[in-house]
Amino acid sequence: MRHSTFSRFIWTLALFLMFAGTAFTQTEDNFKAIQGKVVDADTNAPLIFTDIVIDKTNISTVTNGQGEFLLKIPEAYLDGSIKISHLGYEKMTVSIASFEDNEKIKLKPAPTKLNEVSLIALPNQDARELVINTLKKKSSIYNNNNTLMTAFYRETIKKRRKNASLSEAVVKIHKQPYNNFRNDHIELIKARKKTDYSKLDTIALKLQGGPFSNLYTDIIKYPEYIFTEESMPMYQFSFDHPTTVNNDLVYVVDFKQKKHISTPLYYGKLYIDAKTLALTSAVYSLNVSNKDLSSQMFVRKKPRRVDVQPKEANYRVNYRTQNGKWHYAYSNISLTFKVNWKGKLFNSTYTLSSEMAITDWKIKDPALVRNKNTLLRPSTILTEKASGFSDPRFWGEYNIIEPEKSIESAIKKIQRQLKRT
Template sequence: MKNKFLILFTACCLIFICNTSSIYAQADTSFKELKGKIIDSNTNEPLIFADLVINNTNISTISNSDGDFILKVPESFLDGHLTISRLGYHKKELKISTIGNNEKIDMEPTPTQLDVIQITLPKDAKSLFLAALKNKSTLYNNSNTEMTAFYRETIKKRRKNASLSEAVVQIQKQPYNSFKKDGINLIKARKNTNYSRLDTIALKLQGGPFGNLYTDIMKYPEFIFTDEDIELYDFSFAPSTQIDENLVYVVNFKQKPHVITPLYYGKLYIDAKNLALTSAVYSLNVENKTLSSQMFVRKKPRKVDVYPTEANYRVNYRTQNGKWHYAYSNILLTFKVNWKGKLFNSVYTLNSEMAITDWKISDSKFAKNVKSNRLHPTTILIDQVSGFSDPQFWGEYNIIEPEKSIESAIKKIQRQLKRS
């Protein structure tokens, strides 16, 4: 498959020893930490994937699956403003000094039924998407860009966390009009793996942060829509929506009925004004267990069958100074593991997410990565890092607030460290 980098996954019958040595970093107190929850103003339901950006900066974060967020604001911007935006909601701007701790911030939905006068749909959904791809050289950032990103990777056996890895990485983001691949350097990382929950099989996600980076459809369209594969899809329009008061076309895509090879299906969100892809939510068709398993499973015991039951992807883009760039992505993979001769099977969920928390334009060409910190597309993150550290580990780096189940796992690990 041409999208091999997007879904590299390894399952192997090896037990790995977890080294719990700690890495320490000096705490930096030259910032204010904001914590809160983004909710719907009508239903009070949490809003996931809301963008939070400090005005006139590239410092940002995103709300998690519980609607919670955490944002570290440098002292020099405490008198500034915070802008919050989300697909389908009116943009909100708040003065940072007025935001309290653990504050609930409500957002007002945009009308679900848009005025038909303002909607002039292109005749062909496929042509609209192709036009968006063609426009990437003018609409997306074409400068060398150094991005700071937070990456989290979890493996769960049913509902219990079995492995948790987190990292701050530096991305050497190549211009969108260039065919050069992006590079990644590891800045800080920590992990904990409980192999007793993994029984006799250890699951590892190959690719680490690269897997999330390759969901950037505008930079890497060949991993989903090659010139050959795009003819195997049906495209159609779904009801339009809004983001930041701008009209957004919604394009559905799915593989044609006669196609046997597992392809993708989902939604593409395209700005109606400039035809920029603002986000995409899609899944792999895993109905064919044999073929979809071959796409993911690199190595496994002979007496076990491993196949995916779901493979979901999301990528969000953000605009700054008139140019769009990669901002966030999420990958959720669920697998069933059946041992021959055993009555019950095991279900494992692998989730990885990466958010750009800061970035700057690099005027010169990227220097070669420092070998000791360089990550490769074949990297397995939990083999690269040593263990969970003290509570001040991240210093001033912005992270994604962990969901409640992951937060509980982190607290439990910290209690174990204190007792030891």
């Protein structure tokens, strides 16, 4: 059952009292892995969340927080090319055969050229109505087939800047058509997890929801978690400067809750394709200024002597188009909490992050076939198994999100620990 708009669906934080004192490049028989980095051509700054797609396929990945990517290319496509695209930049196509290992790809910022129609229509169009019309497009411009998606999921917990828990998984998403109201299902394929409870003091933080949390950021499939008939009048919408994606004009709509509304709502930006009114991306945050109400939305269980305050709650979702139809492609979530123990002088800050990227998908017709033995539930907390970290080829031919340096260091540390034991 879906929760109401004002009850939090993403990551219920459970706190329990405890009594407790790799990136690589390879070529195998069936695929080749290439690594690279995408940067701004003018500033050399890394471009985060850049789409890397094998042309004429659904195989893809995204760049990490340092602009780096790892893409595993099946043997059948080695004579093809990859397409690189980023919001506000000119897209680029690179031949796979000419791609050099650890190549730096420089994207040029795309000038926003507003034609006469756009200049007239944009100021006169009501931003709120544009958002409403965008949400109504789910049945016409989004994928309305049963789809089996392969996705990579990563989840981390940090105490201050140190990794305390790292989870990774490959899942199959049984994606329901956008024009119906049936929930998506998630099937677990491979997973590994390692938690260092010594870094969590006497508190164990567990994330309830796992990959479902990221899946529910799909605003088009699950609009009721943010925008409903009840909540829409509580928001103020306005136009920001437009931008481009793949050389197409994109409207940018800012939204935030009205000043007299005390209930924690969201604020952020919606990126809407000017031609189709498709949502191409959304970047938003929860207003956590009301500490008591926002804490109730996240904290499921805690000791009485502990006060938990959310400091930040940030979300992002990206969509991708194929054959004229749009679909969910990537999302990330970052939550920061301050934990105070009554009677203790110092507090602790924890950051809980997750991201999920669609790395391949195919149409399943007429109905999806699910393996009931490996289906996850929305209340899932990923297993504690850590065995996969001992094998640098654990993921095989599955595409993953290239780990950032801090995560890569954590993986290497886990591997050293496993080797000693």
